[in-house]
């Protein structure tokens with residue numbers, strides 16, 4: 084993707100922390116560098132902490148109902164989910180930031196995933212099984228853990244996120260992580276900055292997505 088094709092970045096944050104959040108801080112740097120690369124780009128921020136609902140029985144029924152047969156009430160039940168899907172579908176680049184909570188992702192991020200995995204909209208069923216409907220695009224995935232090593236058998240976050248993004252058609256996942264922040268916060272964040280530099284080098288960031 085050339086820089087002038089990046090018009091919209093969708094930023095998803097999920098940490099319950101704000102002022103001291105490692106993932107939000109790293110996310111800020113990803114946005115800063117993407118902004119250098121793509122002047123005038125629109126950044127849509129979706130902060131999931133305290134702002135996302137769960138799917139309900141009526142949500143499931145509405146989603147199972149064919150779009151042409153939905154009642155007005157069913158359309159309203161799906162309205163938030165429709166909006167989240169639209170934000171994702173129309174983003175040229177996505178940033179997802181997430182701390183590890185209890186060996187997995189924050190519940191708020193899982194709630195967002197439940198909202199955007201929509202048969203007919205983001206995936207569909209074929210003779211060969213489910214198939215993603217989203218065109219591929221870069222997803223910067225910023226993770227942090229207090230102690231868990233990413234890629235280890237105790238990491239139920241990074242593999243799951245890769246899987247679910249692949250499920251809807253997104254495979255260009257660019258992982259940046261700070262692991263072991265409990266033991267040495269600055270060392271783990273420095274390591275994350277090195278990964279960030281690999282994906283978005285400052286000196287050439289005017290030419291990459």
Ligand SMILES: Cc1cc2nc3c(=O)[nH]c(=O)nc-3n(C[C@H](O)[C@H](O)[C@H](O)COP(=O)(O)O)c2cc1C
Nearest residue numbers: 098104105106182183184185186227228229230231
């Ligand atoms: C509720 C909660 C649960 C956590 N569970 C884990 C865990 O299972 N494994 C782990 O390595 N770190 C765990 N941590 C530590 C965070 O992943 C770590 O502090 C991370 O750097 C937080 O990122 P943030 O500053 O962006 O919120 C947990 C933190 C909280 C608040």
